[in-house]
Amino acid sequence: MTPIEIEKVFRDEAGRALATLIRLVGDFDLAEDALQDAFAVALERWPAAGLPSNPRAWLVNVGRNKAVDRMRRSIAFRGKQQELTHELLLNASTSCDTADSAFDDDVLRLIFTCCHPSFDPAVQVALTLRTVCGLTTAEVARAFLAGEEAMAQRLLRAKQKIRLAGIPYEVPEREMLEPRLRGVLAVIYLVFTEGYVATSGANLMRPDLAREAIRLARLLDALMPGRGEIKGLLALMLLHDSRRAGRATAGGDIVLLEEQDRTLWDQRQIAEGLMLVEDALRMPGRPQSYAVQAAIAALHARAPSYEDTDWPQIAGLYEVLLRISPSPVIELNHAAAISMVDGPARALDLVHALEARGGLKGYELLPAVRADLLRRLGRRDAAREAYQAATAATQLEPLRRFYARRIAEMG
Amino acid sequence: MQYLLLIYRSEAEFGKMDAAARKAKTAEYGAFTQSIIQSGHFKAGDGLQPTTTATTVRVRDGKTLTTDGPFAETREQLGGYYLVEAKDLDTALAIAARIPEATIGSIEVRPVMVYD
Structure with a gap:
């Protein structure tokens, strides 16, 4: 095995191995250090010995032994050898349950711990990417456009809070599960949206983050089967992500939905997404927001062309969304859909009403939607001004280039 | 009468203290606590995590x-x-x-x- 192959295996297994190690050694930092130790041993041994039959169990076992070594050293240092070593060794001697189900339970615990509501949402995302997805601190820092040092500090404080504030390492009780699961799904969707349209930088998309989000939702769907909101979110992300190859040129320029080559869309992912939407919508109870959003994405995915898209039904689904989870962003999307049904003038009225209420102050796509409607109405001067406002509001290079193109087209 | 004595301090300054300074501070608190226990004033007291x-x-x-x-x-x-x-x-x-x-x-x- 080459180091690159080993690194790939490690990356795939790190989240689950870490989740189990945390339970076994009862400490986030110790488990992380021990897993890094195990990775170092793997780099040393696997090139000659080959991949173990169960790499995850191997990493957990070696990691646990390394944790015991580390404990011994620090206990000896603090002169408290007897009691603690005994306790830890006792734990270590009980055979490690390496059945997949035990690993799965640990991953669920880890996800719910990282997404604990006592953390700031940004911290929840960072902690999830670092521990559950196994991204390095540098990679997490890049996702947040933060310095590595600052991100390391933030992660350190978060792990300290887990330990000092007594954040439980468990899946919440039944009555707490619903709100907590909503929080977990929101974190996964935040990871995805950053991958779908980056906040800033040279690239429109960050496929690695979109992939991680989809992987997490898949995992959650497998661990907590039969939940409409999980299936809905997974469907939504699969359908959005299926258009990835069509959404940008080789040079990194944005290709709008209306101009996309639909043969570039990932049909396998669309098929899976469509199946999941149907499953999600068939679940008992009132429709879930993610499932309805996925149903909208499904209508786009099924449409043979932009013009032949079922716009009235899309506008109708946005109205459903406005009832079950009203938000200014949904209102803006609804207005965009209405522009395809009742025309841009009616949509512009809706956008103006929305602006007047001040609900979307600072939302960077608001001037962009307004600019597009004004352009289609032939109101060039106002459109140009709106595109300029849109340009000032974004830090994403491909969006800036796109707005510049629109301004140039209008002469 | 009972009174609650609230302790305010700069966490940043506290974080900059070296091990010896911390030890000295802990000893100072130990002595103070003992003194108000002996004088019969003490009801309860704790340090808080940051x-x-x-x-x-x-x-x-x-x-x-x-x-x-x-x-x-x-x-x-x-x-x-x-x-x-x-x-x-x-x-x-x-x-x-x-x-x-x-x-x-x-x-x-x-x-x-x-x-x-």
Whole structure:
């Protein structure tokens, strides 16, 4: 095995191995250090010995032994050898349950711990990417456009809070599960949206983050089967992500939905997404927001062309969304859909009403939607001004280039 | 009469202290605590973990809202306290949410320092 192959295996297994190690050694930092130790041993041994039959169990076992070594050293240092070593060794001697189900339970615990509501949402995302997805601190820092040092500090404080504030390492009780699961799904969707349209930088998309989000939702769907909101979110992300190859040129320029080559869309992912939407919508109870959003994405995915898209039904689904989870962003999307049904003038009225209420102050796509409607109405001067406002509001290079193109087209 | 003595300090300055300075400070607190125990004034006292471990709880429209970090409103003032024993943060937050003031004010939940 080459180091690159080993690194790939490690990356795939790190989240689950870490989740189990945390339970076994009862400490986030110790488990992380021990897993890094195990990775170092793997780099040393696997090139000659080959991949173990169960790499995850191997990493957990070696990691646990390394944790015991580390404990011994620090206990000896603090002169408290007897009691603690005994306790830890006792734990270590009980055979490690390496059945997949035990690993799965640990991953669920880890996800719910990282997404604990006592953390700031940004911290929840960072902690999830670092521990559950196994991204390095540098990679997490890049996702947040933060310095590595600052991100390391933030992660350190978060792990300290887990330990000092007594954040439980468990899946919440039944009555707490619903709100907590909503929080977990929101974190996964935040990871995805950053991958779908980056906040800033040279690239429109960050496929690695979109992939991680989809992987997490898949995992959650497998661990907590039969939940409409999980299936809905997974469907939504699969359908959005299926258009990835069509959404940008080789040079990194944005290709709008209306101009996309639909043969570039990932049909396998669309098929899976469509199946999941149907499953999600068939679940008992009132429709879930993610499932309805996925149903909208499904209508786009099924449409043979932009013009032949079922716009009235899309506008109708946005109205459903406005009832079950009203938000200014949904209102803006609804207005965009209405522009395809009742025309841009009616949509512009809706956008103006929305602006007047001040609900979307600072939302960077608001001037962009307004600019597009004004352009289609032939109101060039106002459109140009709106595109300029849109340009000032974004830090994403491909969006800036796109707005510049629109301004140039209008002469 | 009973009085609550609240200790305010700069966490940043405290973080800069070296091991020897910390040890000296701990000894100073030990001596002070002993002296008020002996004089019969002492009722209870604890150190708190830093504000980075704090969670603030509010209940609005029947929903519990949690915020990462300490209470930071200057329009509300400290009005009381409870010291509770709870198995984990979730339990402590659930108790905090039941304090009557949680529906109009804020409850800051801070873990108490444990010395081993």
